[in-house]
Amino acid sequence: MIVTIDGVAASGKSSVASGVARALGIPYVSSGLLYRAATLLGLEAGLPLHQAAALLAHLQGNSLRLEPRAEGNRVWAGERELTLELHSSRVDAGVSAVAALPEVRAWVDAQLRALPEPFVAEGRDMGTTVFPHAEAKFYLTASPRVRAERRAKERPEDVPVIEAALTERDRLDTVQSAPAPDAQVIDTGPLTLEGVIEEVLASVRA
Ligand code: ADP
Ligand code: CDP
Known part of the structure; x- marks a missing residue:
């Protein structure tokens, strides 16, 4: 079984995927x-x-390899763990250019498709390109301001600076970020994290 959770930057994908994966007792996979x-x-x-x-x-x-787990994914380059270095503003600013390269996308897709099922996969194109046959698909949204306010709790920058960077990344990621036609779209803005996880779980279990 594969559950996909796609969405725009800082919409809650990894937190929701982790909560859903823990409830289902399976790992989640962070393509980002x-x-x-x-x-x-x-x-x-x-x-x-x-x-x-x-x-x-x-x-x-x-x-380079990804270690999927329900509590949080880890990334390794050989014996060196990169996980804690991946959420800097410098990486944020460069990642869309790298993600625009078809050769890099094909390499990431091959890594993901080699992982043993079951899992919850989160990113931009999990339900469209990488796992179009997934059993359940979700697409998370929230306004740029709400997303920036959430991310400001994890970063040193101010809300307006983060909001501008998120909006620019959304623009650069537009090509691979369309929701799958069969995805359930959830606006996480008015919901708590637990509320979003419950909504996804209810739909997966239905
Ligand atoms: P993404 O993986 O899409 O970048 P994250 O999972 O990192 O997003 O979520 C960003 C932050 O928003 C996290 O700290 C998360 O706990 C918080 N958050 C607050 N409310 C919600 C909500 N209703 N749904 C999802 N995430 C939320
Ligand atoms: O959580 P956040 O949206 O900030 O970032 P992420 O999910 O870690 O993704 C980082 C970047 O990787 C995105 O801005 C995209 O450029 C790229 N990405 C992608 O193109 N396709 C995916 N399936 C996942 C991420």
Whole structure:
């Protein structure tokens, strides 16, 4: 069984996916962390983020891999854990350029499709491109202001700065961010995190 949770930046995907996965007793898979890790490694190596061939070779040479778990995903480059370095503003600013490369998308998709089921997969295109056959699909939204206020609790920047960066990332991610036609769209703005998790679980169990 695969459940997909897609949505715009900071809409609650990973928190909701983690809650749903824990309730179902299965792992969740954060596709965004692979794009973030590819970006971090590219930046550290001084590679131009639009040069797919060099970037891919670097990712493969560093044995980049995702460790899905219900409590939170971890990302490794060989023996080095990258997890805590993936949510910086520097990675935020570069990740959409890396995610726009078809070669990088194909590499991420292959990593995800090799994972053993069952799991909850979250990202932008889980229900459309990567797992179109998923049993249940969800798409999370919320206004830019609500999302920026939530993320401001996790970042040093102010709400307006975060809101501008989120809106710009939404724009750059538009191509891969359309909801699947069979996805249930949930506006998380008026709901609590627990409320969103309950709504998803009720639909999965129906
Ligand atoms: P994403 O994975 O889409 O970037 P996150 O899961 O990181 O989003 O969520 C951003 C923050 O919003 C988290 O701290 C989460 O707990 C918080 N949050 C607050 N209310 C909600 C809600 N109703 N639904 C989802 N997340 C919420
Ligand atoms: O949680 P947030 O939306 O801030 O970021 P994320 O889900 O970790 O995704 C980071 C970036 O990776 C996005 O801005 C997209 O550029 C890219 N991404 C993607 O293109 N496709 C996915 N399935 C997941 C992420």
